[in-house]
Each structure stands twice: as structure tokens, then as C-alpha cells.
Amino acid sequence: MAAADHPDPPEVSTEIEALLHTVEVYKRDNQRLQAEIAELRHKSTDDDQPRPLKSLTASDAEYTAARRARRAGLLRAERKGGRWYSTVAAIRDWRAGR
Numbered sequence: 001m002a003a004a005d006h007p008d009p010p011e012v013s014t015e016i017e018a019l020l021h022t023v024e025v026y027k028r029d030n031q032r033l034q035a036e037i038a039e040l041r042h043k044s045t046d047d048d049q050p051r052p053l054k055s056l057t058a059s060d061a062e063y064t065a066a067r068r069a070r071r072a073g074l075l076r077a078e079r080k081g082g083r084w085y086s087t088v089a090a091i092r093d094w095r096a097g098r
Contacts, residue, residue: 046088053077053084056091069094 053070057063067084069075075094077086 047092048087048089050078050080050085050087053086056086056088066091066094 053066054063057066066075066077066086070077070084070086074097075086076090077084079085
């Protein structure tokens with residue numbers, strides 16, 4: 001390699017400083033975002049509020065599958081006045097277990 005292919009030491013030092021600064025900014029941003037995510041998860045009690053099962057499923061086929069899963073004991077849901085109710089958390093757990 002020619003000598004021109006290698007940066008001078010001051011240029012390398014400047015590039016390293018810029019990279020270190022970028023890493024520090026990334027770490028700080030990542031820590032802040034992780035803290036925000038943790039706070040949102042903590043605040044999210046809405047996931048445990050009963051909702052109509054039909055509104056929690058993406059399609060008629062998934063609604064039918066969810067009712068079958070409820071009958072098999074794989075999904076937490078209850079019937080109130082002719083409608084099936086479940087929670088976002090229960091649906092999430094059921095989908096993860098499929």
C-alpha cells in the first residue's frame with residue numbers, strides 16, 4: 001500500500017474521537033429509550049381490561065380459532081350476555097403459544 005492510503009495520525013485520532021462520541025450518544029439514547037419502554041409497560045394496565053373477543057382477533061378465522069382455544073382451555077375468555085370477552089394479554093399469550 002502506498003503511504004497516501006494511510007491517514008495521518010491526527011486524522012485517525014479525530015475519526016476515533018468522532019466514533020467514540022457516536023457510541024456514547026447511542027448508549028445514552030438507548031438507555032433513555034429502554035427507560036421509556038419500561039415506563040410504558042408499567043403503565044399499560046389496559047392490556048388486562050376485558051374486551052369483546054371479536055375486536056381482539058384479526059379475522060373471522062382467528063375468532064373461530066380463539067373460541068376453539070377457549071374451549072380447549074388454551075385461551076382465557078369468558079362469556080357475558082351472549083358475547084365472548086378476553087384481554088389483550090390473554091390473546092398475546094395464546095398467540096405466542098400457538
